[in-house]
Amino acid sequence: MTQPVVLRPRFGLILCILVWTIVAICIVSLIVLGDAGTALRYTPAFLLAAFLCWMLFWMPAVAVEASGVTLVNIARSVRISWPAIVSVDTKYSLTIRTRDAKYTAWAAPAPSRMSTMRATRTDLSHLPESSYAGGTVGLGDIPNSDSGLAALNIRRYWEQLQRDGHLDSRAVEGTGVKVTWHVWQLAVVGVLAVATLAGILI
Known part of the structure; x- marks a missing residue:
């Protein structure tokens, strides 16, 4: 792998653009049609909606x-080194298991029932070997789903490292997992929430 692969929810950017457009129209309307005081009161609420949309969906x-897998979730990011990975599951969403815990990816939910009904046998063939644990493959592994595409990329590289002997020692530094909290994003949400509440109560 020469370049990292970054996967995000497919509908996320479209939803964010739609919400941001509505927010921009609302703020401009407040400024043009209303007074400065009204715009100042309600703008934080619109900005909070726009920021939360970005945090949740984009x-x-x-x-x-090459160094591992990073799951960027809403409140924190979890970086998991390759030797620490024990299994990859997609039953409800992409879930990576280590010796001590399991970590779920908000960005890679399992497909809806409608999507799985459209799946064919071909969709579930030619997948990485670890996809067929127990002789079967889950519908969450469908490559055209968010969970399936993420699992496909992870398993391919993970299995290649195993075949090349890079994981033979199974040596893991510490837990092999590093958690980083999204401090500034949560702080922005807190500030906008307080400003929104203040605007409503004024």
Whole structure:
């Protein structure tokens, strides 16, 4: 792998653009049609909606790179080194298990029932070997789903490392997991929430 693969929810950017457009129209309308005081009161609420939309639907991601897998979720990011990975599951969403815990990716939910009904046998063939645990493959592994595409990229690289002997020792530094909290994003939400509440109560 020469370049990291970053996967995000497919509908996330479209939804964010739609919400941001509505927010921009609302703020401009307040400024043009209303007074400065009204605009000042309600703008934080619109900005909070726009920021939360970004945090929920576009910021989350699954990054697959040479050093490991990073799950960027809403409140925190979890970086998992390759030797620490025990299994990859897609029953409800992409879930990576280590010796001590399991970590779920907000950005890679399992497909809806409608999507699985459209799946064919071909969709579930030629997948990485670890996809067929127990002789069967889950519908969450369908490559055209968010969970399936993320699992496909992770398993391919994970299995290649195993075949090349890079994971033979199974040596893990510490837990092999590093958690980073999204401090500034949560702080922005807190500030906008307080400003929104203040605007409503004024």
